[in-house]
Structure formats: C-alpha cells, structure tokens
Amino acid sequence: MSKSNTKNTINAVSIDLFYKKGYFATSISDIARASGIQKASIYYHYSNKEDILYDILKTTAYDINESIDKCLTGVNSAEERLRIAIQNHVFFHIDRQKEAIISDSELRGLSVDNYKAIVKLRDEYDYKLQSIIKQGIDQGIFSNMDLKILSYAIITMCTAVCMWFNPSGRLSKEEVAQIYTDFILKGLKRGNFP
Amino acid sequence: MSKSNTKNTINAVSIDLFYKKGYFATSISDIARASGIQKASIYYHYSNKEDILYDILKTTAYDINESIDKCLTGVNSAEERLRIAIQNHVFFHIDRQKEAIISDSELRGLSVDNYKAIVKLRDEYDYKLQSIIKQGIDQGIFSNMDLKILSYAIITMCTAVCMWFNPSGRLSKEEVAQIYTDFILKGLKRGNFP
C-alpha cells in the first residue's frame, strides 16, 4: 500500500523539517509551503499534525525491526550475531539519519495510544538485541555482566552515530561500525579482564 | 549572586515542566500557574521564555565542568582518572536527572548566540574526558583505537543513564557506575583482545 505522490512529498518534506527545526517548531504552514501546496490540502492526506509524525515514527520502527530479522537469518554463533546486529544498527542509523534523529527526540509529540504503539515496536527490537547478548552470556562466550544495563549502554552508544556521523567526514560507515563492534566485543568477551 | 525566592521557584518549576512536557509544549502560563503567580510577573525575573531555558542549561553545563575538575584533583594515573571521571559523570546525570534530560533534548530552544555559549561549555567538558583517554593511549595503557569515536561513544553511553535510571529500582547509582566503568575499561585496556 504505497503513498500517493502528494502524500510522499508531505512525508519527505516533514522528515526534513522535523529533523532541521523539530516537530513542535514546525508548523503545518511550513510543511505546506515546502510541499508547494496549501495547508488545507494536508488534511486530505493526514487527519492531523500528529498523524504525520506518527507515520514517520511507525515506519522507521517497523523498518529497523525488519532489517535486523533479515540480516541475522542463518547466522548462529552469538559473537557473529552480535557483530552483524551492531553493524546493521549503525548502518540503519546512518542511512536513515534524519528519521533516526526524529525517532530519538520527538516521541513527546505523540498522544498516549500512539506512544504505546511505538514503544512496543521499540521494545521488540531491544529484546532482539538483548537476546543475542543473553545467548552469549549463557554460552560462556561473554562474561556475566548485567544484561539490562549493558544492552541499554550498547544500544544508546550505537544509536548516537546518527547525531554526529558526517557522510563526507574522515571515516566511512563501515569503519565506524568496525570500531564499535571491536570495542563492544572486547568489553563483553570473557576471560580477558586484567 | 543567588536568585530571589520567586526566581528560584520559577526556575525549579520550569525544570520540572520542561522535564515532563518539553520546552516547546510548556507555556509561560503553565509556568506561572505552577509557580502561583501571574504570567506577567515572570517577565520581571526573566526577559523572555528562552532566558529561562538558557539559565537552566548554562547552570547545568557549568556545574558538570566544575564537578569533574574537583573530583580529578590530585589523581594522576590515566586508568584511575577515567574511572573517577566516569563515576562522576554517572552520578551527575543521576543526581541532576531532570536538568540532564533537558540539557540533552532542548538545545533547539536556543537562539544562535546562546546555543554557541552552551556548546562551548560542553566542548570544554568533552575535551577533558578525551584528554584522559588520550593520556591512556599515549602511555600504552589503553589500546590505540579511534579517540574521537570512542570518546563520543563513552560519553553518550554514560549520559543515557538519566533516561532510564530509577532511584527506587534494582541497582544503586554506585552499582551502575561500577558496571559502566568495568565495561568501558575492559573495552579500552590494551593487550587483552582475543
């Protein structure tokens, strides 16, 4: 079920504006102007302003869940699964930088029901990453540290790439992912603490 | 130069509201109502709404700089300095949880000059942490990984405690700081990568 042309434009323009100015600071007039239409026309495609934000957050949360399932298919060892999952997370947050930043900072714009729906998708994703780390601890590959705290730490750290990564900067996204996986695996792996 | 009673109330109430609802979603009327005064009275103490936010962000940024200088006095070894700096960072973000969250998410509310002033204070703090890691790398205590990326990663990871820490939860702030320092030091230290 793909969007119409106009709806696609509104969506793309909103991603751009929410990224640049923030959700609350962006008005329906701003979106209409940048889309080349009148603001009343927006309400034909979206029922209200929040609906535009919700559409972005839902799609992003859905897509990252799909991407991790896909990239882990057929991979079995805990260490390899974690390496791949981290790389996928870093790549996603670089490739979808604007949406990732919006997802990270504009949850406040949602009313209760929509908020719950996004948090549910996010919890599902977090659970997938936690399960990999748990598998590694259970198998004795990773040392027995606090699962919840460490998975929060790892996810947060990798999510933050969307805040500072510069596509024309010193490092490629492959290099960044490599630095992260090395650091995290070294911190997690067993039997090498001095 | 301490604040008057009313100004203190406005400040405390604003920290609470910005934390709960966000800066843009909080109106001057909200602040006045929660402070028990009329909204016009706020403009006797602050020149505008942004000024209230700027006051909070400036104080928080100043205080964390002061706290790291204080806790590192007289400590020389890179490893010990990093342990103490991480603990201080975690404690600050737990003890000043609301202000830390506002600092992390409401920079958008500032106009250019104020924004630059806060970023400057923040850069000074980041530089202090980076210098410790650099010292450890130069001394051969930490392995020679990418300094910029790792210091971003470490700061972000430790900053995130303010997002999930629950004072009445499973772990004390001392325990959380310990888990973080162990994980980070293990990831950084040299010669133990399998």
Place this chain on the structure above:
DNA sequence: GTCTATAGATGGATAGAC
C-alpha cells in the same frame, strides 16, 4: 484532490496601576 477563507484557541510579550 486542491483551493480560498476563516473559525477559534492559545501563544509570548507589554502597558501601566498599585
């Protein structure tokens, strides 16, 4: 599906009395 026009509410901020 897109437009013009406007309703209706709320926002930040100021004037001036006390």
Place this chain on the structure above:
DNA sequence: GTCTATCCATCTATAGAC
C-alpha cells in the same frame, strides 16, 4: 515586585467552492 488587562501574531483545523 506583582497585579489586571490587553495586544497581536500564529497555530491547528474546518467549511465549502471548484
């Protein structure tokens, strides 16, 4: 220092023509 009263800009959303 705090109040009442008010200005004026702007915002989301709707009505109804085409």
